[in-house]
Amino acid sequence: MKIRILILIIAILTNFSVSAQRTIPPTDSLQVTGKIKNPTVFKLADLDTFPKTAIKDQIIYNHKGEVKDTLTGMSGIPLKTLLASIIYVYDKPKFLNEFYFVFIASDGYRVVFSWNEIYNTEIGNNFFIVSEMEGQKLKDLGQRILFISTADLKTGRRYIKGLEKIDVRQLE
Numbered sequence: 325m326k327i328r329i330l331i332l333i334i335a336i337l338t339n340f341s342v343s344a345q346r347t348i349p350p351t352d353s354l355q356v357t358g359k360i361k362n363p364t365v366f367k368l369a370d371l372d373t374f375p376k377t378a379i380k381d382q383i384i385y386n387h388k389g390e391v392k393d394t395l396t397g398m399s400g401i402p403l404k405t406l407l408a409s410i411i412y413v414y415d416k417p418k419f420l421n422e423f424y425f426v427f428i429a430s431d432g433y434r435v436v437f438s439w440n441e442i443y444n445t446e447i448g449n450n451f452f453i454v455s456e457m458e459g460q461k462l463k464d465l466g467q468r469i470l471f472i473s474t475a476d477l478k479t480g481r482r483y484i485k486g487l488e489k490i491d492v493r494q495l496e
Contacts, residue, residue, distance in 0.1 A: 348486040349430040350468045354453070358492035359423065361411040368463050374401040376455050379474060386480045393480075397459055400452030400472070403442065412439075412492065422495040427471060430486035450475035453487070 354366045379398035386392050414420055423439035442448040454470035455462045462468055467485040476482055 346431055348433075348467060350466055351430050351486050351488040352468075354469050354487060355489045356407070356410055356492065357489065359413050359494050360492050361413055362409070364410065366406070368468070371401060371406075371453065371455060371462060371469070374405060374455075376400065377402055377452065379452055379454070379472070382472060382474055382479060384480045384483055385478050387478055389478065395454075395457060395472070397457055398452075398454055398472075399456045400454045402449070403451035403453065403471075404448060406453055407442075407490075410492070414494070419494065424493055424495070426489075426491045426493060427484055427487060428489040428491060429484050430488045433484065433486075435482050435484055447473070447475050 352368055354371070356364045356366070376399040379400050382395045382398070383391055384393040384395065412420065412423065414423070420439045420443075425437045425439070425442065427435045427437065437451075442451065451473050452471070454465070454468075454472055457465060457470070469487040471482070471484040471487045473479065473482040
């Protein structure tokens with residue numbers, strides 16, 4: 325009887341760990357929508373036209389500070405370069421303090437950034453759309469479109485795989 329219970333527990337735990345793995349569908353375009361005048365869709369070919377910046381190798385840490393992965397051979401598009409053509413809708417510049425950006429992945433994962441974090445801190449200079457990794461171009465990356473913040477301490481929280489949308493919002 326004890327053996328049956330042990331086998332049942334192992335079977336349940338094994339099934340749970342397999343089902344806990346999430347599949348993140350790769351994306352072929354990135355939409356920028358929301359409180360902007362010019363909703364934009366960047367396709368892979370569009371992203372390939374932006375100037376690239378070398379990104380130093382990154383160790384990806386989870387929320388506990390444990391090493392989860394190491395990313396090497398990267399280049400990327402600075403987020404501010406990508407967003408340079410976006411025109412935000414606001415009455416006075418002070419209202420930009422109320423803007424925030426919701427980055428949404430293909431599996432529903434979401435990360436939020438403030439306008440000031442992107443445009444008014446050094447951290448914002450360390451946000452990239454990854455355009456190449458380990459010798460593979462963006463179109464060949466299985467987890468595309470990738471976003472990384474290279475200045476974070478717990479890098480895994482804002483390492484976004486399958487990024488499909490940036491929704492610009494304003495506090496109400």
